[in-house]
Amino acid sequence: MLEEESQLVLRSQSGDQIAYEKLYRANIGKVFALCLRLCGQKELAEDLAQESFIRAWQKIGSFRGDSKFSSWLFRLTSNVVIGHLRKHSKWQVDSLDEEDSYETSEWQQTQSVNRPFGLHQEIDKALRCLSDTARVVLIMHEYLGYQHNEISDITGMAVGTSKTHLHRARKTLKAQAEQAA
Amino acid sequence: MSYKKDSMKNKQQGVDDDVKYLDEVKYLDELNWDIQPDRDLWPDVHSNIRFAGKPELLVKSSTLPAHKSAVQRLWMPMSMAACMMLALGAFVMSSLSFQRAQDTYQLQASYIDYQKSQISLIEQQHAHVRAQFTTLLSGELGTINPATVAEVQAVLLTIDSASLELKEAILAQPTNANYSSMLAHTYQQELNLLNKFKTANGMSI
Numbered sequence: 001m002l003e004e005e006s007q008l009v010l011r012s013q014s015g016d017q018i019a020y021e022k023l024y025r026a027n028i029g030k031v032f033a034l035c036l037r038l039c040g041q042k043e044l045a046e047d048l049a050q051e052s053f054i055r056a057w058q059k060i061g062s063f064r065g066d067s068k069f070s071s072w073l074f075r076l077t078s079n080v081v082i083g084h085l086r087k088h089s090k091w092q093v094d095s096l097d098e099e100d101s102y103e104t105s106e107w108q109q110t111q112s113v114n115r116p117f118g119l120h121q122e123i124d125k126a127l128r129c130l131s132d133t134a135r136v137v138l139i140m141h142e143y144l145g146y147q148h149n150e151i152s153d154i155t156g157m158a159v160g161t162s163k164t165h166l167h168r169a170r171k172t173l174k175a176q177a178e179q180a181a
Numbered sequence: 182m183s184y185k186k187d188s189m190k191n192k193q194q195g196v197d198d199d200v201k202y203l204d205e206v207k208y209l210d211e212l213n214w215d216i217q218p219d220r221d222l223w224p225d226v227h228s229n230i231r232f233a234g235k236p237e238l239l240v241k242s243s244t245l246p247a248h249k250s251a252v253q254r255l256w257m258p259m260s261m262a263a264c265m266m267l268a269l270g271a272f273v274m275s276s277l278s279f280q281r282a283q284d285t286y287q288l289q290a291s292y293i294d295y296q297k298s299q300i301s302l303i304e305q306q307h308a309h310v311r312a313q314f315t316t317l318l319s320g321e322l323g324t325i326n327p328a329t330v331a332e333v334q335a336v337l338l339t340i341d342s343a344s345l346e347l348k349e350a351i352l353a354q355p356t357n358a359n360y361s362s363m364l365a366h367t368y369q370q371e372l373n374l375l376n377k378f379k380t381a382n383g384m385s386i
Contacts, residue, residue, distance in 0.1 A: 013236060017227065024223055029215040036216060050222045057230040123208050142209045173208045 005069050012060050020060075024053055027070055031077050037139055038081040040128055048084060052077040074144055075154070078136075082155055085132045126176030130169050137162050138169040293355040300351065300361060307368045311337075314375050317384055325382050333378055340371045 005026070011019035031052055036045035056076055063072050127135055136155065140146045141162075146154070148162045155162070322330065347364040354360065378384075 015236065017230060020230070021223060021227070024226060028222065029217050032218045032222075033214045033216040037212070037214075042219070046218045046220065046222060049218065050225050053222070053226045054229045057226075057236055059236070061236045123211055126208075139209065143214065170208075177208060 006065065009060065009063060009065070009069050012057070013063070020057060023069065027073055028053070030070060031073060034074060034077055034139070034143075035081055037127065037143075038078070038136055039085065039132075040135070044084075048081050049077070052080045055080055078140060078144065078154060082136060085136070122176055122179075123173065126173045129172060129176070131165075133157070134165045134169040134172075137165040138173070141166050289356055296351070296355060296358070296361050300348075300364065303365050303368055307371070310372055310375065314379075317379070321382065321384055329382075333374075336374060337371070340367060340374075343367055 005023070008019045008023050008026075012023060028049065032045055032049040035048040035052065036042060039045055039048060052073070056073055059076065063069065127138075130138065133155075137151055137157075140151050140154070141148070148159045148166075151157070151162045152159045157165075318325075318330065318333075344364060344367055347360055347367065351357070351360045351364065
């Protein structure tokens with residue numbers, strides 16, 4: 001039987017790396033999936049998941065136990081991925097007026113060989129068509145359950161911009177789903 | 182301007198309506214959100230954290246009531262004990278320094294008393310010698326050269342002036358032993374002068 005998560009967290013906070021490995025094993029699948037969906041590339045997702053767990057070890061002392069450990073870890077992972085996207089790709093936090101913000105970027109077009117495997121194909125395809133910013137907003141809102149003001153805090157974009165990204169991302173996904181149907 | 186505002190407001194309203202409609206559709210729920218990576222990432226994670234030591238503990242003690250470490254549980258009594266030790270140390274140090282100051286003060290006071298008694302004794306002797314000389318001189322005035330008498334009296338006046346200044350200096354700095362020595366030396370010089378004068382003029386006590 002797995003030890004209780006809170007005990008593993010406490011042991012990790014006191015420097016127990018064996019306990020931290022158990023936390024890693026229990027959460028790596030979810031963290032990797034989140035990284036994969038946020039960045040859209042398998043190798044990069046592995047690097048980001050690894051970086052997230054290293055960062056989590058450094059910051060685990062600040063985990064107060066107010067929420068689930070996985071929620072805290074997902075927020076940290078989101079920050080790691082967003083930080084990477086900000087540095088290395090097109091990251092739009094300004095208000096949007098042009099539909100072309102949602103055209104598939106050159107970077108995404110060249111990543112077809114790195115498509116994630118075992119995912120719902122059409123939704124995955126639609127996710128790939130979104131800009132990095134829209135994809136992050138959609139996942140943070142729909143999967144992680146963040147409100148727009150929280151997304152604004154994490155990403156640095158205005159609340160209105162976050163709403164617009166979400167709206168357009170949903171439209172794209174809906175159109176893709178209808179087309180597949 | 183107003184048109185632009187209205188346009189933006191209508192646009193945002195349209196977005197909100199669409200969001201309401203699309204809220205009901207949860208496409209992402211269709212996806213698998215637990216995917217294992219191809220390779221085990223733990224060895225790389227472990228090699229990075231191995232030498233990092235213990236993570237920095239930033240949690241406030243109140244957030245972990247049942248699992249406080251020994252340090253967290255004992256910090257209050259340890260702090261109190263440290264404060265008490267510091268207070269005790271400060272008290273002892275201040276007592277010692279007060280005692281030392283008291284001793285120094287007492288030593289100074291006794292030294293000053295000693296100096297005063299010594300000066301008083303010298304002055305008594307000086308007054309006695311001076312009175313004796315004055316009496317002797319008044320009896321021999323007719324036989325001694327008046328110029329010599331005037332010269333001696335001028336020297337005695339100079340000695341008196343110097344003695345007076347030295348007494349004032351002693352009052353200002355009672356612990357300065359140099360002034361007392363100088364006063365004693367001045368009186369001794371006067372005594373020597375008077376003895377020489379008496380011998381030179383055939384005077385006898």
